[in-house]
Amino acid sequence: MVRASRLSVAAALAFAGLGALVLGVSACGRRSEGPLPIALIGDRTALDTSSLRLSPAARTIRGATVEGLVAFDAEGHIVPAIADRWIITDDGQSYIFRLRDGTWPGGSRITAETAAAALRKALAQLKGTALGLDLAAIEQVRVMADRVIEVDLVAPVPDLLTLLAQPELGMPYAGRGAGPMGLARRRGGAELSLIPPEKRGLAPEEGFSSRARNLLVDFMPANKAVDRFNEGAADLVLGGRIDSIPLTEQTGLARGNVQLDPVIGMFGLLVDSDQGFLSEVPNREALALAIDRDAIIAAFNIAGWQSTTRIVSAGVEGDAGTVGERWVGVALEQRRALAAERVTRFMAGGKPAPLLRIAAPNGPGTRRVIDRIAADFKAIGVVAVQVGEDKPAELRLIDATARYGRASWFLNQLACSVHKPACIMEGDMLLAQARQTADLRERARLLGEAEAQITSANPYIPIARPLRWSLVRAGVAGFALNPWGWHPLPPLAALPK
Structure with a gap:
């Protein structure tokens, strides 16, 4: 049987409450003739896609050309x-x-x-x-x-x-790369065009040139991308994340211009050191106990965005449902009191208050999150400061969208071979067993046990699901909401018949 059918994205659609911010995009392009100008958040290093450790912008370029x-x-x-x-x-x-x-x-x-x-x-x-x-x-x-x-x-x-x-x-x-797009470098970015079928060894298509448009892709920081859109010099901004989403609040953008993808994934703090205060599981849990996740969510005022204490998004394929949200029914004050006791115990004997660096990208959204986390940690006696995302740190803000909607994606991010600090071998062994298990029910059971083991070790402190946003001029053809949080370029170059 040939299977070229659509894959299930039911887990992603569970997050479709974010669609409250989204209005429809009409089918015909505003610029039906001439190139489509796109501002892609990132820098020109995205043009080098030879390494497979790809930035978000580089994934977009490689996906179009290889x-x-x-x-x-x-x-x-x-x-x-x-x-x-x-x-x-x-x-x-x-x-x-x-x-x-x-x-x-x-x-x-x-x-x-x-x-x-x-x-x-x-x-x-x-x-x-x-x-x-x-x-x-x-x-x-x-x-x-x-x-x-x-x-x-x-x-x-x-x-x-x-x-x-x-x-x-x-x-x-x-x-x-074999296409489907060719790329020509230009100042500030690149021009991409669909390769004619006959140049790919395929049969010619009548009217191909009239149905294809070039894409002018410029790489720039988020603030400049938003300015470019507001000035009318770009019809599309791609690559928006939580660090830059407040920029959309400070403009005269119509609600329909801001598009939020219904993504799932991980947004929280990854333990990047198992030394000092973070060497003990109860201390790592103390940080998880202290965070007021609902206050972080409220600071962004985005309908449908919900906090979580789980590693795995609820309801995805392979989620056995045996691990639920943590500390349900326990008031924040009680959680912080327990966390503060652990900090006090750590400081017994004259140790200074724990000082934790949080590595995170710079941007107004990130600062909004880190400022609230720092206040939460201060309430239990822990000092937190933000450092650059490429700097050494005890904690690291992770902001990753799932590549597919199953429990295994989430747990693989925390495997010992991927991230060593604070990993737990018992959970790793269960993950390895699950990968070798043909029976999907048994696999779900093993993944549930692995999630419970990894959760108890607290190598990652969940906050919420990630956010991915774009700015779209009304009438741009080829753009659609996407559960994976990035937007392929080839559909944008193909005009409707």
């Missing part, structure tokens, strides 16, 4: 790319891809041998990362015929297509 077997459309659904069709075996442990009859850059035919080699190289480069763990069930990539490859798994990975559509799984040939 195709994988499959890709995302504007709404985050799976569409064909280098593979034009695929079959999944009934046991879910083998994916067979038929490659399109086309060419790599330079004119060489796309073959199973070259595609398999590119995929194996990408998988090898991702070892030691959380995405590498997501893909760890891949046993081998085999060549079956001239244009057919098979991906064999040791256990089912229901979201394998979503994983293979990630920009990191793009498959360059001879150091060059």
